[in-house]
Amino acid sequence: MSFSIDIREATGVRTLHFGSDWIQGAMRIARPWRLELDYTREMMASLLLRDDTRFPCKVLLIGLGAASLTKFIYRHYPLAKLTVVEIEPRVVAAARQFFKLPEDPLRLDIVIADGSQYIAEHDKTYDLILVDGFDANARPGKLNMLPFYQMCRSRLNNNGILVVNLLGRSRGYHASLERIRTSFDERALAFPSCDSGNVIAVAATGEKIEIALNELKKQALELKQKTGLNLLPTLVRLEQAKSCPGGILRI
Structure with a gap:
């Protein structure tokens, strides 16, 4: 790929950039395990949706960035095994050098590959799939196509959950959400847009949520007591957006 990888620091926060001002990931230097960006915290709302102490046991992350999601799950869910698929090896090198990406081959498998190809060619299944992959121009490419979402569904265990970071501010996210809904028999919803313009979509298999x-x-x-992650603002926004008729979240 032709883009440069830049590391910047300001007010105690280190950020990852792909040759532009667009932030691809961030870490507060004094708290490297904390989820610094709003949308990463929102993606972890998926942890509330299954009442199972073993969830998530097997996790697939497509797109590494500054390794925020990877580090959070690795630290707070010690029984979870993680597979991270990242297309650009320089991103992996930057995450190790600047963002404290753990080295633990027993629990953390880092794969250099195209996410859409990987999920098509490997038949492993997962409890949780997190998709946060963009190029230097903030385009997800094949990671936002119907065949990819259909393949994600086929790679989820029963009662599995897919979480996708969609960019809603510039081009809108409704077409993307429709592709996810089509792939999951309409069992998907989008959280209200974050201030950053990110929209988090969640889809589910198995028992109805x-x-x-x-x-x-x-x-x-x-x-919050267990991890320090505060998802109450996310739930308040869901309530205010009337995304939960009758006060019940249904997926």
């Missing part, structure tokens, strides 16, 4: 918002808030408090 029907959780009262009040119960989600209890789970969010427990997650």
